[in-house]
Amino acid sequence: MNSTHFGLSEQETNRLHSISQNLPNKSIDELRVLHKNAVNKLDTPSSRQMATALLNAVENELERRNIPGMIATFEKRYPGGFYGDLQAEEERNYKVHACQQFQLLLGNKEFEQLIRSEQYDELYERVTRLVGLTNFIQGSFEKPILLDTIRENQPLFMNGLFQFLWSADDLQHRFDQFVLLLEKLGLKKWTYITYFLFLSDPEQHMFVKPEMLKRSLDISGYPVRYESTPSFQLYNQILNFSHWLKSKISPLKPRDMIDVHSFMWHMAPTGKHRQE
Known part of the structure; x- marks a missing residue:
């Protein structure tokens, strides 16, 4: 921060530095309020500088957050973009691996055979393995709750998960029925509902990490009102947003929702970006 350029006192410089350091943590609405308040003070000589x-500072932060700005910072952070070695190492490879393992462990025919032979312990081991391949589901709290609940309700959960992922019914019916099941089990959360769906078809489906999603919507200005209670209607809007974002970052040539998910994390990081 160049205090000489702005003609600020040392105290003002320190205050500005403190405010500027916190700008990345502000929402778009909070930034707009700061911007409006600053504009209102331009007519007061004592506070103009x-x-x-x-x-x-606020305008720089807003510019950094818009999608062209995000594309620029993404390319700076990851040389070669989605096709560079760093992005593959930090973001893509482990997600692709998890999706590949899903097809091996819970693919349609494999899953159906295990369900028909009632091999629920084997299915539980496979689910546990898949959950452990990423850090999508929070490790110290969400994972134990999920896995403990599944272990105590193996037939109910596994049959419900199979119908959700591989039934011939339309997506809305499958989604609604799985939400009802997870509500009964005390697992009605976006992360639990969308994790296996994302792994099953990363060309079309998106894993919903609430804080990352909310901040990405905020930055993008996309008109979706997030709600913590999962519903198919909202999930469908989230899918529309994800495909819209994919089109907006087309200069980066994203391949699938794995790449879109990685870009969303770049827009709104909420934790470690590699598997635990």
């Missing part, structure tokens, strides 16, 4: 400096 500070207001000008703050406007500059």
Whole structure:
């Protein structure tokens, strides 16, 4: 921060630095409020220099967050973009591996055979293995709840999961029925509902990480109102947003929802980006 350029005192410079350091944590709406307040102070001579400096910082942050700005910072962070070695190492490879393992462990025919022979312990081991391949489901809290509940309700959960993923019914019916099942089991959360769906078909489906999704919607200005209660209607809107975002980042040539998910994490990081 160049205090000489703005003609700020040392105290004002320190205050501006403190505000600027916190800008990445602000929502778009909060940034707009800061911007409006700074504009209102431009007509006051005693606060004009500070207001000008703050406007500059806020506008830089807003510019950084818009999608062209995000594409630029993505390319800077990952040389070669989605096709570079760093992006593959940090973001793509382990997700692709998890999707491949899903097809081996819970693919349609394999899953059906295990269900018909009532090999629920084997299915539980496979589900546990798949959950452990990524850090999508929070490790110290969400994973134990999920796995303990599945272990105590293996036939009910496994049959429900099979119908959700591989039934011939339309997606809305399958989604609604799985939501009802998870509600009965006390697992009615976006992460639990969308994890295996995403692994089963990363060309079309998106894993819903609530905080990352909310911040990505905020940054994009896309008109979806997030709700913590899962529903097919909202999931369908999230899918529309995901495919819309894929089209908006087309200069990066995203291949699938794995790449879109990685870009969303870049837009709104909420934790470690590699598997635990």
